[in-house]
Amino acid sequence: MxxxxxxxxxxxxxxxxxxxxxxxxxxxxxxxxxxxxxxxxxxxxxxxxxxxxxxxxxxxxxxxxxxxxxxxxxxxxxxxxxxxxxxxxxxxxxxxxxxxxxxxxxxxxxxxxxxxxxxxxxxxxxxxxxxxxxxxxxxxxxxxxxxxxxxxxxxxxxxxxxxxxxxxxxxxxxxxxxxxxxxxTYTLPERQLANGVIDSFVHIMEQYLTYPVGAMVQDRYAEGLLQTLIEIGPSVVDEKNHDYNLRANFMWTATNALNGTLNKGVPGDWASHSLGHEITALYGIDHARTLAIVLPALLTIRKKEKFDKLVQYAERVWHLTEGSNEAKVDQAISNTGQFFESLGAPIYFSAYDLGEEVVDALVSQLEKHQLTAISERGDQTLEVSRAIYTEALKSK
Amino acid sequence: MxxxxxxxxxxxxxxxxxxxxxxxxxxxxxxxxxxxxxxxxxxxxxxxxxxxxxxxxxxxxxxxxxxxxxxxxxxxxxxxxxxxxxxxxxxxxxxxxxxxxxxxxxxxxxxxxxxxxxxxxxxxxxxxxxxxxxxxxxxxxxxxxxxxxxxxxxxxxxxxxxxxxxxxxxxxxxxxxxxxxxxxTYTLPERQLANGVIDSFVHIMEQYLTYPVGAMVQDRYAEGLLQTLIEIGPSVVDEKNHDYNLRANFMWTATNALNGTLNKGVPGDWASHSLGHEITALYGIDHARTLAIVLPALLTIRKKEKFDKLVQYAERVWHLTEGSNEAKVDQAISNTGQFFESLGAPIYFSAYDLGEEVVDALVSQLEKHQLTAISERGDQTLEVSRAIYTEALKSK
Known part of the structure; x- marks a missing residue:
């Protein structure tokens, strides 16, 4: 249907x-x-x-x-x-x-x-x-x-x-x-600026990167905000760059990312926040930085379930128009991780000197908090979350 | 500066x-x-x-x-x-x-x-x-x-x-x-559906097609709504097509076109409405249809003043990436007119059996209503408006 x-x-x-x-x-x-x-x-x-x-x-x-x-x-x-x-x-x-x-x-x-x-x-x-x-x-x-x-x-x-x-x-x-x-925002240090860009980016993705329902305005708005962050992010995190428009666009994008415009009539997937919260709770990593670890791994593991929207994301946000859909999607996920890294946020646990011991610990926390059936379809089980944490351990 | x-x-x-x-x-x-x-x-x-x-x-x-x-x-x-x-x-x-x-x-x-x-x-x-x-x-x-x-x-x-x-x-x-x-909207006749698409499109253009001030969110939102109307417009005007998403996207786009989201912090140019109102007043043509006559002519005559934004419009809304900026702009203006025509709205006075006699009459009305210095810079004089009406007389 x-x-x-x-x-x-x-x-x-x-x-x-x-x-x-x-x-x-x-x-x-x-x-x-x-x-x-x-x-x-x-x-x-x-x-x-x-x-x-x-x-x-x-x-x-x-x-x-x-x-x-x-x-x-x-x-x-x-x-x-x-x-x-x-x-x-x-x-x-x-x-x-x-x-x-x-x-x-x-x-x-x-x-x-x-x-x-x-x-x-x-x-x-x-x-x-x-x-x-x-x-x-x-x-x-x-x-x-x-x-x-x-x-x-x-x-x-x-x-x-x-x-x-x-x-x-x-x-x-x-x-x-x-x-x-x-x-x-002129007095903010680089780290907080980067966290703001990442947090906003992931807020948008959580309302956008699910499955298509044909909500054209909501999709275009989300894609517009994502493109804006990709365009300005690397300059925003330069704490000495006090260009007014740069900071104005950052501020207005972050507000629009979670003011109830994007989620109207569409599914949402707040699994990145759920998985990220457990990392902060156990290892004290900044909230936004946990999202940088989780999102690229989540998109990789959930590629099949999110494939149609990932193709749209690749084409409209990253302007990837050559090659197979599979190739475009892989490139878009890779670009997403590189974007976070370009802001100074690592996307693997290994950068925080954390190894495979984190997987069991984090999955236990999810279980304790009854986060056993999350995502837009409620089909992200503990086993899927385990695969996401594992994917995020280190660069292959 | x-x-x-x-x-x-x-x-x-x-x-x-x-x-x-x-x-x-x-x-x-x-x-x-x-x-x-x-x-x-x-x-x-x-x-x-x-x-x-x-x-x-x-x-x-x-x-x-x-x-x-x-x-x-x-x-x-x-x-x-x-x-x-x-x-x-x-x-x-x-x-x-x-x-x-x-x-x-x-x-x-x-x-x-x-x-x-x-x-x-x-x-x-x-x-x-x-x-x-x-x-x-x-x-x-x-x-x-x-x-x-x-x-x-x-x-x-x-x-x-x-x-x-x-x-x-x-x-x-x-x-x-x-x-x-x-x-x-399922009971609306084709003519009213077309008028709605055109009215919304021009509302967006009047808040967008001026000169760039670097408002990235406002620009992306406007471009998203314009692309949506271009994509769905021809199907929307098929009064027998009762696809729910089609009509839902049309309705939400029309609301977003003038709900105070797009005009924040950016210049506006309401000259299309000003010039169109005089046409309705003298010749009784539907409001939206007057806008279809005015806008393409206005963009042609005001190409120099609006050039930077016209290039952006050509590239992002019409995806025209080949050739010189001049060529892209001309194509984008031409596409705009063709879009209105595809909805059943003529873009020349000649289609209404009106000839050059309208120009003096309409310019006199603008003068009477003191609309002698309109547009985003206040530099659209009566002579410029005369050129726009003249441009809209008939296809060359």
Whole structure:
């Protein structure tokens, strides 16, 4: 039977405020009578004056601050912010940072208005997964393009006490606004820039590289974003290259990669993230770098299941038009790996001095987390995941 | 100096409800306590049962109906709906139809809450152009993909008494939701399908075919939508071809063509619409068909000013990679005209039995409407517009 585009809903009310020197808009974006809590992570927003610009724009307002949100934001830290909000009566939150601070702020916004145990905001075996029907309004000032959290309603939180990484999302946890100033990326080091490019690239691939259902707009948009990242990636990771358009295109691509545009009516395959998360958990490798290890191996092992879309990917994204489909697909997969390597991200475990011992350990983790039937068709068993990890051990 | 992507704001809160059999969602999309006025145009929504499906979905609610909104909705008709809303106390509007009904409903929603003379909602020499700060909430059921009105906040209204076509827009006149059911297009005749494809195509071109500023995402999205229309257009206009994906891709492309995604941070050139409107006003040719006459001639006359982007258009949209840039550009312009002709829309006045007498008449109208310095650089003078109309007289 011919595949059809599935029914879908699209809803994204976030007001994007994009460009240079948009901090002054903060005064208009947040109603004057709001009591604002600014949330941030570590020292970089302090060091690079982002926080002082925010404070200046909100001069004369009643504001408070909550710093110290971790790179993988923890429930234990965030619940302190929830208490602060309740105790001091804040009614607007402002996240200043990257995806972790924004994700953390989404949880604080929801938990501050949630009746009952805040753990029940989550599912994943941690809580009862009760729907979040109300949340404090919040805005964001994005400092690190990567996760897309600035224009979606989802959040990932780590519960230290349960050694669990869990997620939630709700129609009420979209940011009211997000300030996207490409010049804020000028202070980012190469490693974070590379991670942002890779994370965005894999987000797009996870919504695109499945099987064709004939969703022409969604496919063209995904292919456009992938081509953009391939074109600019190697320049973006040059931390000294402060070309404005370069960083603006990077920032807008990363936001579009996960703002609900690409996944409408099409299947998704989030197996790269699932397999990558286990690598981070066991060996502490950066999230994006685990994706660089997993994706090329996954495409190799899943070539048969993904063949039709891989041909399309080869032709439209990599402009490979010569030779057999088989040859085009192999070249496209090879190009994908080389692209990650060109950004400074190795695609084999061997580069991290990890050997075949990782395979059993990682597969056990997948089993423990019941990730035994993943991918767009639910047919990625533990044996298939084992083959993917094995494929990624070392260059042949 | 190198062109940079301009600062921009993106905000679009419309909830899109896309797919088959989504009418039943109406009961959830409109709060139970709302008193709903259904607005529509002529007989087709009655004839093809769309209205009865809407009535059925809202069974048990307090509803009213207002029909007879014209293809170019008039102030004189709409103000009757405004009176009805005020008199009977409706607090939610539901537009069932194409761009005209939706545009008209936007005006009714704004005027019902507007203090003072409703003509002041408009500028264009007709009113004082006071900002619309409040509007009744409204939803739409789209029956004709073309204008994009179902996912933007703008509206065009004709004021019969002043022989004027005027427009307005406001952040409060986005539809709350729009139901996009591709199967509703199955009853459309070839002529309306072709008009929808052409109108969408030209909307995209007006936001894309200017001069490059390096906005890679916006360019890739525009090119993706143009390629989609080129690929499916000839099949879409076959009114008997009820392939679901075909119509779904057409509908989603038309919405994306004017939902505020493509124009972010880039210049726009709405001269095709300006020159086309005068043709409709004087000779009664369908809006989209006037665009088919204007655009190829405009690209020919403005080749020098638009050269860089025309090369990009030729290479990426028409995949013309051989020969000189000049040759590629000429071929791309020729292909554009042939594409419109393949949809049954002539690209010369001669096909409508109109000759050179039209040129003076149309240029006089442009002068009367002060359209003397249009296009992305404001350098399209009356003399340039005269050359465009002249170019469009007949095939050489």
């Amino acid at each position: 011919k595949k059809e585009i599935a029914n879908f809903d699209y809803y994204n009310p976030t007001h994007i405020v994009f460009g240079k020197n948009r901090f002054s808009d903060l005064a208009d974006l947040i109603a004057a009578d709001k009591k604002v809590l600014i949330l941030y992570g570590g020292g970089s927003v302090e060091k690079f004056d982002t926080l002082s610009k925010v404070r200046e724009a909100l001069n004369g307002r009643t504001i408070g601050e909550f710093g110290g949100i971790e790179a993988n934001p923890t429930f234990e830290t965030l619940i302190e912010a929830v208490d602060l909000v309740k105790r001091e009566g804040y009614d607007f939150l402002l996240a200043v940072g990257g995806g972790s601070v924004i994700d953390g702020t989404k949880f604080v916004a929801a938990a501050a208005r949630f009746l009952g145990d805040p753990l029940d905001i989550f599912g994943n075996g941690v809580g009862a997964s009760k729907p979040v029907k109300e949340a404090l309004p919040f805005g964001t000032v994005l400092t690190l393009p990567a996760t897309g959290s600035e224009m979606n309603s989802g959040a990932v939180v780590t519960i230290k006490s349960k050694k669990a990484k869990v997620s939630f999302g709700s129609p009420v946890t979209f940011p009211v606004f997000s300030i996207l100033d490409p010049e804020l | 190198k062109k940079e992507i301009a600062n921009f704001d993106y905000y679009n809160p419309t909830h899109i409800v896309f797919g088959k059999n989504r009418f039943s969602d109406l009961a959830d999309l409109i709060a139970a306590d709302k008193k709903v006025l259904i607005l529509y145009g002529g007989g087709s929504v009655e004839k093809f049962d769309t209205l009865s499906k809407v009535r059925e979905a809202l069974n048990g609610r307090t509803i009213g109906e207002f029909g007879g909104i014209e293809a170019n909705p008039t102030f004189e008709t709409l103000i009757e709906a405004v009176d009805l809303v005020k008199r009977e106390g409706y607090d939610f509007l539901l537009a069932v139809g194409g761009g005209s009904v939706i545009d008209g409903t936007k005006f009714v929603a704004a005027a019902a809450r507007f203090l003072g003379d409703p003509l002041d909602i408009f500028g264009n020499g007709v009113g004082a152009s006071k900002p619309v700060k409040e509007a009744l909430p409204f939803g739409t059921v789209l029956t004709l993909p073309a204008t994009g009105s179902e996912m933007n906040s703008g509206a065009v209204v004709t004021i019969k008494s002043k022989k004027a076509k005027v427009s307005f827009g406001s952040p409060v006149t986005f539809p709350v939701f729009s139901i996009l059911d591709p199967e509703l």
